[in-house]
Amino acid sequence: MAPPPAPQTMKERILQTADKLFYLQGIRAIGVDTIAAEIGISKRTLYNHFPSKDALIAAYLERRFVHARPSDKPPAEQILATFDSLERRFAAKDFRGCPFVNAVAELGPSDRAVKKIAIAFKESRRLWFRDRLTELGVADADALATQLVLLVDGSIAQDLVRDDPAMARAAKEAATVLLRNAGVDVGEPVKRRRAPK
Amino acid sequence: MAPPPAPQTMKERILQTADKLFYLQGIRAIGVDTIAAEIGISKRTLYNHFPSKDALIAAYLERRFVHARPSDKPPAEQILATFDSLERRFAAKDFRGCPFVNAVAELGPSDRAVKKIAIAFKESRRLWFRDRLTELGVADADALATQLVLLVDGSIAQDLVRDDPAMARAAKEAATVLLRNAGVDVGEPVKRRRAPK
DNA sequence: TTTTGATTACACAGACCTGTGTACTTAGGC
DNA sequence: GCCTAAGTACACAGGTCTGTGTAATCAAAA
Numbered sequence: 001m002a003p004p005p006a007p008q009t010m011k012e013r014i015l016q017t018a019d020k021l022f023y024l025q026g027i028r029a030i031g032v033d034t035i036a037a038e039i040g041i042s043k044r045t046l047y048n049h050f051p052s053k054d055a056l057i058a059a060y061l062e063r064r065f066v067h068a069r070p071s072d073k074p075p076a077e078q079i080l081a082t083f084d085s086l087e088r089r090f091a092a093k094d095f096r097g098c099p100f101v102n103a104v105a106e107l108g109p110s111d112r113a114v115k116k117i118a119i120a121f122k123e124s125r126r127l128w129f130r131d132r133l134t135e136l137g138v139a140d141a142d143a144l145a146t147q148l149v150l151l152v153d154g155s156i157a158q159d160l161v162r163d164d165p166a167m168a169r170a171a172k173e174a175a176t177v178l179l180r181n182a183g184v185d186v187g188e189p190v191k192r193r194r195a196p197k
Numbered sequence: 198m199a200p201p202p203a204p205q206t207m208k209e210r211i212l213q214t215a216d217k218l219f220y221l222q223g224i225r226a227i228g229v230d231t232i233a234a235e236i237g238i239s240k241r242t243l244y245n246h247f248p249s250k251d252a253l254i255a256a257y258l259e260r261r262f263v264h265a266r267p268s269d270k271p272p273a274e275q276i277l278a279t280f281d282s283l284e285r286r287f288a289a290k291d292f293r294g295c296p297f298v299n300a301v302a303e304l305g306p307s308d309r310a311v312k313k314i315a316i317a318f319k320e321s322r323r324l325w326f327r328d329r330l331t332e333l334g335v336a337d338a339d340a341l342a343t344q345l346v347l348l349v350d351g352s353i354a355q356d357l358v359r360d361d362p363a364m365a366r367a368a369k370e371a372a373t374v375l376l377r378n379a380g381v382d383v384g385e386p387v388k389r390r391r392a393p394k
Numbered sequence: 395t396t397t398t399g400a401t402t403a404c405a406c407a408g409a410c411c412t413g414t415g416t417a418c419t420t421a422g423g424c
Numbered sequence: 425g426c427c428t429a430a431g432t433a434c435a436c437a438g439g440t441c442t443g444t445g446t447a448a449t450c451a452a453a454a
Contacts, residue, residue: 028225031441042402097302104358105294105302108223118358147275147371150364154351155365161301161315167347174344178371228411273431357410
Protein backbone atom coordinates (compact mmCIF):
# COMPACT_ATOMS: atom_id res chain seq x y z
CA MET A 1 0.00 0.00 0.00
CA ALA A 2 1.96 2.92 -1.27
CA PRO A 3 0.95 6.30 0.03
CA PRO A 4 -1.27 8.07 -2.44
CA PRO A 5 0.90 9.66 -5.12
CA ALA A 6 1.09 13.40 -5.46
CA PRO A 7 -2.15 14.56 -7.06
CA GLN A 8 -1.96 14.58 -10.80
CA THR A 9 -4.10 17.25 -12.30
CA MET A 10 -4.05 20.89 -11.35
CA LYS A 11 -7.78 20.75 -10.76
CA GLU A 12 -7.35 17.98 -8.23
CA ARG A 13 -4.61 19.86 -6.41
CA ILE A 14 -6.86 22.90 -6.17
CA LEU A 15 -9.73 20.79 -4.87
CA GLN A 16 -7.58 19.07 -2.27
CA THR A 17 -6.31 22.36 -0.92
CA ALA A 18 -9.72 23.99 -1.02
CA ASP A 19 -11.10 21.01 0.84
CA LYS A 20 -8.54 21.26 3.59
CA LEU A 21 -8.92 25.01 4.07
CA PHE A 22 -12.68 25.26 3.57
CA TYR A 23 -13.35 22.42 5.93
CA LEU A 24 -10.93 23.37 8.69
CA GLN A 25 -11.37 27.11 8.68
CA GLY A 26 -14.70 27.73 7.00
CA ILE A 27 -15.78 28.63 3.51
CA ARG A 28 -16.27 32.31 4.18
CA ALA A 29 -13.05 32.55 6.14
CA ILE A 30 -10.91 31.39 3.21
CA GLY A 31 -10.38 33.52 0.14
CA VAL A 32 -9.29 32.27 -3.24
CA ASP A 33 -5.98 34.08 -2.77
CA THR A 34 -5.28 31.96 0.28
CA ILE A 35 -5.96 28.75 -1.61
CA ALA A 36 -3.78 29.76 -4.53
CA ALA A 37 -0.97 30.85 -2.22
CA GLU A 38 -1.13 27.57 -0.29
CA ILE A 39 -0.59 25.59 -3.50
CA GLY A 40 1.91 28.07 -4.84
CA ILE A 41 -0.01 28.92 -7.98
CA SER A 42 -1.35 32.20 -9.22
CA LYS A 43 -4.91 33.22 -8.62
CA ARG A 44 -5.32 33.38 -12.39
CA THR A 45 -4.65 29.66 -12.71
CA LEU A 46 -7.28 28.91 -10.12
CA TYR A 47 -9.82 30.96 -12.03
CA ASN A 48 -8.84 29.12 -15.21
CA HIS A 49 -10.07 25.90 -13.62
CA PHE A 50 -13.11 27.19 -11.76
CA PRO A 51 -15.20 30.05 -13.09
CA SER A 52 -16.04 31.40 -9.65
CA LYS A 53 -15.65 30.74 -5.96
CA ASP A 54 -19.20 29.44 -5.91
CA ALA A 55 -18.25 26.81 -8.46
CA LEU A 56 -15.30 25.83 -6.31
CA ILE A 57 -17.54 25.55 -3.26
CA ALA A 58 -19.95 23.32 -5.17
CA ALA A 59 -17.10 21.12 -6.37
CA TYR A 60 -15.73 20.94 -2.83
CA LEU A 61 -19.05 19.70 -1.48
CA GLU A 62 -19.57 17.25 -4.32
CA ARG A 63 -16.16 15.79 -3.70
CA ARG A 64 -17.07 15.34 -0.04
CA PHE A 65 -20.12 13.38 -1.08
CA VAL A 66 -18.50 9.96 -1.00
CA HIS A 67 -20.81 6.98 -0.92
CA ALA A 68 -20.37 4.31 1.71
CA ARG A 69 -18.40 1.32 0.54
CA PRO A 70 -20.23 -2.01 0.41
CA SER A 71 -19.45 -4.38 3.25
CA ASP A 72 -20.07 -8.08 3.79
CA LYS A 73 -20.35 -7.79 7.54
CA PRO A 74 -23.75 -8.40 9.15
CA PRO A 75 -26.01 -5.33 8.87
CA ALA A 76 -26.31 -4.81 12.62
CA GLU A 77 -22.55 -4.72 12.91
CA GLN A 78 -22.31 -2.29 10.03
CA ILE A 79 -24.75 0.04 11.70
CA LEU A 80 -22.98 0.04 15.03
CA ALA A 81 -19.59 0.30 13.36
CA THR A 82 -20.77 3.66 12.01
CA PHE A 83 -20.58 5.07 15.50
CA ASP A 84 -17.14 3.60 16.15
CA SER A 85 -15.92 5.23 12.98
CA LEU A 86 -17.51 8.46 14.11
CA GLU A 87 -15.67 8.24 17.43
CA ARG A 88 -12.35 7.80 15.67
CA ARG A 89 -13.05 10.83 13.51
CA PHE A 90 -14.02 12.91 16.53
CA ALA A 91 -10.75 11.99 18.20
CA ALA A 92 -8.74 13.20 15.20
CA LYS A 93 -7.74 16.81 15.68
CA ASP A 94 -8.72 17.79 12.17
CA PHE A 95 -12.40 16.99 12.65
CA ARG A 96 -14.66 19.97 12.47
CA GLY A 97 -18.22 18.77 12.08
CA CYS A 98 -20.25 17.86 9.03
CA PRO A 99 -19.12 19.88 6.02
CA PHE A 100 -22.65 19.98 4.63
CA VAL A 101 -24.30 21.21 7.81
CA ASN A 102 -21.49 23.71 8.26
CA ALA A 103 -21.90 24.98 4.71
CA VAL A 104 -25.62 25.49 5.17
CA ALA A 105 -25.02 27.24 8.49
CA GLU A 106 -22.32 29.43 6.98
CA LEU A 107 -23.84 30.29 3.64
CA GLY A 108 -27.36 30.78 4.88
CA PRO A 109 -30.73 29.65 3.63
CA SER A 110 -30.53 31.67 0.43
CA ASP A 111 -27.89 29.47 -1.16
CA ARG A 112 -30.09 26.90 -2.83
CA ALA A 113 -27.27 25.03 -4.54
CA VAL A 114 -25.53 24.29 -1.28
CA LYS A 115 -28.73 23.35 0.45
CA LYS A 116 -29.65 20.96 -2.35
CA ILE A 117 -26.47 18.94 -2.11
CA ALA A 118 -26.65 18.96 1.68
CA ILE A 119 -30.15 17.50 1.55
CA ALA A 120 -29.03 14.88 -0.94
CA PHE A 121 -26.17 13.86 1.31
CA LYS A 122 -28.28 13.60 4.43
CA GLU A 123 -30.90 11.58 2.62
CA SER A 124 -28.32 9.19 1.20
CA ARG A 125 -27.06 8.49 4.70
CA ARG A 126 -30.57 7.91 5.95
CA LEU A 127 -31.27 5.50 3.10
CA TRP A 128 -28.11 3.60 3.88
CA PHE A 129 -29.37 3.00 7.41
CA ARG A 130 -32.81 2.09 6.10
CA ASP A 131 -31.42 -0.51 3.73
CA ARG A 132 -29.40 -2.16 6.50
CA LEU A 133 -32.51 -2.19 8.72
CA THR A 134 -34.61 -3.68 5.95
CA GLU A 135 -32.04 -6.46 5.58
CA LEU A 136 -32.53 -7.07 9.28
CA GLY A 137 -36.26 -7.39 8.78
CA VAL A 138 -37.11 -4.37 10.90
CA ALA A 139 -40.74 -3.41 10.42
CA ASP A 140 -40.58 0.36 10.31
CA ALA A 141 -37.11 0.68 8.86
CA ASP A 142 -37.84 4.17 7.61
CA ALA A 143 -38.68 5.62 11.00
CA LEU A 144 -35.81 3.92 12.76
CA ALA A 145 -33.36 5.04 10.09
CA THR A 146 -34.41 8.62 10.71
CA GLN A 147 -33.85 8.18 14.42
CA LEU A 148 -30.37 6.81 13.79
CA VAL A 149 -29.34 9.75 11.64
CA LEU A 150 -30.55 12.03 14.41
CA LEU A 151 -28.07 10.34 16.71
CA VAL A 152 -25.31 10.68 14.14
CA ASP A 153 -25.92 14.36 13.48
CA GLY A 154 -26.55 15.07 17.13
CA SER A 155 -23.22 13.61 18.15
CA ILE A 156 -21.49 15.54 15.37
CA ALA A 157 -23.03 18.82 16.48
CA GLN A 158 -22.20 18.16 20.12
CA ASP A 159 -18.64 17.19 19.31
CA LEU A 160 -18.26 20.30 17.17
CA VAL A 161 -18.86 22.56 20.13
CA ARG A 162 -17.55 20.37 22.96
CA ASP A 163 -14.69 18.46 21.30
CA ASP A 164 -15.77 15.36 23.13
CA PRO A 165 -15.45 12.05 21.27
CA ALA A 166 -17.51 10.40 24.00
CA MET A 167 -20.54 11.83 22.21
CA ALA A 168 -20.08 9.07 19.64
CA ARG A 169 -20.18 6.41 22.35
CA ALA A 170 -23.33 7.92 23.81
CA ALA A 171 -24.90 7.85 20.37
CA LYS A 172 -23.87 4.23 19.93
CA GLU A 173 -25.45 3.26 23.23
CA ALA A 174 -28.68 5.00 22.34
CA ALA A 175 -28.63 3.33 18.92
CA THR A 176 -28.18 -0.05 20.59
CA VAL A 177 -31.27 0.50 22.71
CA LEU A 178 -33.30 1.58 19.69
CA LEU A 179 -32.16 -1.43 17.68
CA ARG A 180 -32.92 -3.88 20.44
CA ASN A 181 -36.32 -2.27 20.89
CA ALA A 182 -36.97 -2.95 17.20
CA GLY A 183 -36.16 -6.62 17.69
CA VAL A 184 -32.62 -6.57 16.35
CA ASP A 185 -30.13 -8.85 18.08
CA VAL A 186 -27.29 -6.69 19.35
CA GLY A 187 -25.57 -8.82 21.97
CA GLU A 188 -26.26 -8.93 25.67
CA PRO A 189 -29.08 -6.69 26.91
CA VAL A 190 -27.36 -3.87 28.73
CA LYS A 191 -25.83 -5.16 31.93
CA ARG A 192 -28.23 -7.69 33.40
CA ARG A 193 -27.22 -11.38 33.65
CA ARG A 194 -23.80 -12.69 34.59
CA ALA A 195 -21.15 -13.72 32.14
CA PRO A 196 -22.46 -16.97 30.61
CA LYS A 197 -19.54 -19.24 31.39
CA MET B 198 -51.70 40.10 27.67
CA ALA B 199 -50.64 43.23 25.87
CA PRO B 200 -48.13 42.79 23.12
CA PRO B 201 -44.63 43.60 24.35
CA PRO B 202 -44.17 47.37 24.25
CA ALA B 203 -41.68 48.90 21.88
CA PRO B 204 -38.23 48.30 23.29
CA GLN B 205 -37.10 51.01 25.63
CA THR B 206 -33.39 51.46 25.57
CA MET B 207 -31.29 52.02 22.50
CA LYS B 208 -29.08 49.11 23.53
CA GLU B 209 -32.04 46.79 23.59
CA ARG B 210 -33.22 47.94 20.18
CA ILE B 211 -29.78 47.28 18.76
CA LEU B 212 -29.69 43.85 20.34
CA GLN B 213 -33.13 42.92 19.05
CA THR B 214 -32.24 43.90 15.52
CA ALA B 215 -28.83 42.25 15.67
CA ASP B 216 -30.51 39.11 16.95
CA LYS B 217 -32.96 39.00 14.09
CA LEU B 218 -30.38 39.63 11.39
CA PHE B 219 -27.54 37.57 12.84
CA TYR B 220 -29.77 34.60 13.47
CA LEU B 221 -31.68 34.62 10.20
CA GLN B 222 -28.90 35.55 7.83
CA GLY B 223 -25.70 34.70 9.63
CA ILE B 224 -23.20 36.66 11.67
CA ARG B 225 -20.66 37.05 8.91
CA ALA B 226 -23.31 37.92 6.37
CA ILE B 227 -24.51 40.96 8.33
CA GLY B 228 -22.43 44.08 8.71
CA VAL B 229 -22.87 46.71 11.38
CA ASP B 230 -24.04 49.14 8.71
CA THR B 231 -26.93 46.85 7.90
CA ILE B 232 -27.98 46.65 11.53
CA ALA B 233 -27.81 50.41 12.01
CA ALA B 234 -29.72 51.02 8.78
CA GLU B 235 -32.44 48.56 9.78
CA ILE B 236 -33.05 50.46 13.03
CA GLY B 237 -32.63 53.82 11.35
CA ILE B 238 -29.74 54.97 13.51
CA SER B 239 -26.25 56.00 12.58
CA LYS B 240 -23.38 53.58 12.76
CA ARG B 241 -21.77 55.92 15.27
CA THR B 242 -24.59 55.38 17.72
CA LEU B 243 -24.18 51.64 17.45
CA TYR B 244 -20.49 51.93 18.21
CA ASN B 245 -21.33 54.14 21.18
CA HIS B 246 -23.16 51.19 22.72
CA PHE B 247 -20.89 48.35 21.69
CA PRO B 248 -17.15 48.82 21.34
CA SER B 249 -16.83 46.36 18.48
CA LYS B 250 -18.74 43.90 16.38
CA ASP B 251 -17.24 41.09 18.44
CA ALA B 252 -18.78 42.61 21.56
CA LEU B 253 -22.12 42.77 19.80
CA ILE B 254 -21.82 39.13 18.77
CA ALA B 255 -21.04 38.13 22.34
CA ALA B 256 -24.01 40.10 23.64
CA TYR B 257 -26.22 38.53 20.98
CA LEU B 258 -25.27 35.02 22.09
CA GLU B 259 -25.58 35.85 25.76
CA ARG B 260 -29.05 37.20 25.18
CA ARG B 261 -29.95 33.96 23.42
CA PHE B 262 -28.85 32.03 26.47
CA VAL B 263 -32.22 31.97 28.19
CA HIS B 264 -32.66 29.47 30.97
CA ALA B 265 -35.61 27.12 30.95
CA ARG B 266 -38.52 28.28 33.08
CA PRO B 267 -39.44 26.13 36.05
CA SER B 268 -42.49 23.96 35.56
CA ASP B 269 -44.69 22.03 37.93
CA LYS B 270 -45.61 19.37 35.42
CA PRO B 271 -44.27 15.84 35.96
CA PRO B 272 -40.65 15.49 34.83
CA ALA B 273 -41.39 12.90 32.14
CA GLU B 274 -43.93 15.21 30.61
CA GLN B 275 -41.51 18.09 30.73
CA ILE B 276 -38.90 16.08 28.90
CA LEU B 277 -41.24 14.97 26.16
CA ALA B 278 -42.75 18.45 25.87
CA THR B 279 -39.28 19.63 24.88
CA PHE B 280 -39.68 17.83 21.58
CA ASP B 281 -43.17 19.19 20.98
CA SER B 282 -41.82 22.68 21.50
CA LEU B 283 -39.01 21.86 19.11
CA GLU B 284 -41.51 20.75 16.50
CA ARG B 285 -43.42 24.01 16.78
CA ARG B 286 -40.21 25.96 16.36
CA PHE B 287 -39.23 23.92 13.32
CA ALA B 288 -42.59 24.67 11.74
CA ALA B 289 -42.10 28.41 12.16
CA LYS B 290 -40.54 29.87 9.05
CA ASP B 291 -38.03 31.92 10.99
CA PHE B 292 -36.28 28.92 12.49
CA ARG B 293 -32.73 28.49 11.37
CA GLY B 294 -31.04 26.02 13.65
CA CYS B 295 -29.23 26.49 16.93
CA PRO B 296 -27.62 29.94 17.12
CA PHE B 297 -24.73 28.57 19.16
CA VAL B 298 -23.90 25.72 16.83
CA ASN B 299 -24.27 28.06 13.88
CA ALA B 300 -21.96 30.62 15.45
CA VAL B 301 -19.29 27.99 16.09
CA ALA B 302 -19.66 26.69 12.54
CA GLU B 303 -19.48 30.21 11.11
CA LEU B 304 -16.76 31.74 13.23
CA GLY B 305 -14.54 28.71 13.29
CA PRO B 306 -12.62 26.97 16.01
CA SER B 307 -10.31 29.92 16.66
CA ASP B 308 -12.98 32.06 18.27
CA ARG B 309 -12.63 30.96 21.86
CA ALA B 310 -15.18 33.38 23.29
CA VAL B 311 -17.96 32.06 21.07
CA LYS B 312 -17.02 28.48 21.68
CA LYS B 313 -17.02 29.03 25.42
CA ILE B 314 -20.57 30.32 25.55
CA ALA B 315 -21.72 27.62 23.15
CA ILE B 316 -20.30 24.94 25.41
CA ALA B 317 -21.94 26.54 28.44
CA PHE B 318 -25.29 26.58 26.69
CA LYS B 319 -25.10 22.97 25.57
CA GLU B 320 -24.08 21.84 29.02
CA SER B 321 -26.90 23.76 30.67
CA ARG B 322 -29.39 21.97 28.46
CA ARG B 323 -27.85 18.63 29.26
CA LEU B 324 -27.99 19.35 32.98
CA TRP B 325 -31.64 20.31 32.69
CA PHE B 326 -32.40 16.88 31.25
CA ARG B 327 -30.24 15.22 33.88
CA ASP B 328 -32.08 16.94 36.72
CA ARG B 329 -35.46 15.85 35.36
CA LEU B 330 -34.17 12.29 35.02
CA THR B 331 -32.81 12.32 38.54
CA GLU B 332 -36.25 13.39 39.79
CA LEU B 333 -37.58 10.37 37.98
CA GLY B 334 -35.13 8.14 39.78
CA VAL B 335 -33.29 7.09 36.65
CA ALA B 336 -30.08 5.30 37.55
CA ASP B 337 -27.65 6.67 35.01
CA ALA B 338 -29.27 10.04 34.53
CA ASP B 339 -26.04 11.52 33.21
CA ALA B 340 -25.67 9.10 30.33
CA LEU B 341 -29.33 9.27 29.36
CA ALA B 342 -29.31 13.07 29.49
CA THR B 343 -26.46 13.07 27.02
CA GLN B 344 -28.39 10.78 24.71
CA LEU B 345 -31.40 13.07 24.86
CA VAL B 346 -29.40 16.15 23.90
CA LEU B 347 -28.03 14.18 20.97
CA LEU B 348 -31.61 13.70 19.78
CA VAL B 349 -32.34 17.40 20.26
CA ASP B 350 -29.27 18.60 18.39
CA GLY B 351 -29.64 15.91 15.77
CA SER B 352 -33.18 16.96 14.96
CA ILE B 353 -32.11 20.61 14.85
CA ALA B 354 -29.28 19.86 12.41
CA GLN B 355 -31.53 17.71 10.24
CA ASP B 356 -34.26 20.32 10.20
CA LEU B 357 -31.73 23.01 9.34
CA VAL B 358 -30.87 21.30 6.08
CA ARG B 359 -34.16 19.56 5.31
CA ASP B 360 -36.75 21.97 6.71
CA ASP B 361 -38.71 19.03 8.00
CA PRO B 362 -40.47 19.48 11.36
CA ALA B 363 -41.12 15.74 11.42
CA MET B 364 -37.55 15.41 12.63
CA ALA B 365 -38.77 16.59 16.02
CA ARG B 366 -41.39 13.85 16.10
CA ALA B 367 -38.79 11.24 15.21
CA ALA B 368 -36.62 12.52 18.04
CA LYS B 369 -39.53 12.35 20.42
CA GLU B 370 -40.26 8.76 19.49
CA ALA B 371 -36.64 7.78 20.00
CA ALA B 372 -36.62 9.62 23.32
CA THR B 373 -39.72 7.72 24.38
CA VAL B 374 -38.01 4.42 23.71
CA LEU B 375 -34.91 5.47 25.61
CA LEU B 376 -36.96 6.65 28.58
CA ARG B 377 -39.03 3.49 28.73
CA ASN B 378 -35.84 1.45 28.51
CA ALA B 379 -34.61 3.32 31.58
CA GLY B 380 -37.74 2.37 33.50
CA VAL B 381 -39.62 5.63 33.11
CA ASP B 382 -43.37 5.39 32.69
CA VAL B 383 -44.30 7.06 29.40
CA GLY B 384 -47.73 5.76 28.56
CA GLU B 385 -48.65 2.75 26.50
CA PRO B 386 -45.72 0.77 25.09
CA VAL B 387 -45.68 1.69 21.41
CA LYS B 388 -48.61 0.21 19.57
CA ARG B 389 -49.30 -3.17 21.12
CA ARG B 390 -52.57 -3.76 23.01
CA ARG B 391 -56.01 -2.55 22.01
CA ALA B 392 -57.64 0.58 23.33
CA PRO B 393 -58.43 -0.13 27.01
CA LYS B 394 -61.96 0.21 28.34
C1' DT C 395 11.85 25.23 -34.90
C1' DT C 396 7.52 26.91 -34.51
C1' DT C 397 3.29 26.91 -32.46
C1' DT C 398 0.07 26.29 -28.91
C1' DG C 399 -1.67 26.06 -24.44
C1' DA C 400 -0.98 26.48 -19.66
C1' DT C 401 0.89 29.23 -16.16
C1' DT C 402 2.86 33.38 -13.96
C1' DA C 403 3.38 38.07 -12.11
C1' DC C 404 1.05 41.87 -11.17
C1' DA C 405 -1.90 45.60 -11.35
C1' DC C 406 -6.44 46.98 -10.69
C1' DA C 407 -11.53 47.74 -10.48
C1' DG C 408 -15.32 47.60 -7.57
C1' DA C 409 -17.45 46.09 -3.65
C1' DC C 410 -17.86 45.55 1.18
C1' DC C 411 -16.22 45.59 5.85
C1' DT C 412 -14.81 47.52 10.59
C1' DG C 413 -13.81 51.30 13.05
C1' DT C 414 -12.79 56.43 13.79
C1' DG C 415 -12.90 61.51 13.52
C1' DT C 416 -15.53 65.65 13.43
C1' DA C 417 -18.79 69.01 13.44
C1' DC C 418 -23.74 69.65 13.81
C1' DT C 419 -28.35 69.01 15.89
C1' DT C 420 -31.65 67.93 19.35
C1' DA C 421 -33.96 67.25 23.81
C1' DG C 422 -34.15 67.42 28.81
C1' DG C 423 -32.72 68.83 33.34
C1' DC C 424 -31.01 72.69 36.07
C1' DG D 425 -31.98 80.32 29.02
C1' DC D 426 -28.10 77.13 29.26
C1' DC D 427 -25.62 73.03 29.63
C1' DT D 428 -24.95 68.29 28.94
C1' DA D 429 -25.66 63.92 26.87
C1' DA D 430 -27.10 61.42 23.11
C1' DG D 431 -27.67 61.03 18.48
C1' DT D 432 -26.83 62.37 13.45
C1' DA D 433 -24.54 63.03 9.07
C1' DC D 434 -20.80 62.04 6.61
C1' DA D 435 -16.32 61.44 5.22
C1' DC D 436 -12.55 58.43 5.34
C1' DA D 437 -8.68 55.28 6.52
C1' DG D 438 -7.22 50.78 5.92
C1' DG D 439 -8.30 46.27 5.21
C1' DT D 440 -10.36 42.22 2.67
C1' DC D 441 -12.64 40.07 -0.91
C1' DT D 442 -13.91 38.44 -5.88
C1' DG D 443 -12.93 38.66 -10.40
C1' DT D 444 -10.50 40.54 -14.69
C1' DG D 445 -6.97 42.29 -17.90
C1' DT D 446 -2.38 41.96 -19.81
C1' DA D 447 2.01 40.85 -21.12
C1' DA D 448 5.67 37.69 -20.30
C1' DT D 449 7.31 32.89 -19.64
C1' DC D 450 7.70 28.09 -20.22
C1' DA D 451 7.19 23.41 -21.99
C1' DA D 452 5.81 20.14 -24.88
C1' DA D 453 3.78 18.77 -29.23
C1' DA D 454 3.97 19.13 -34.21
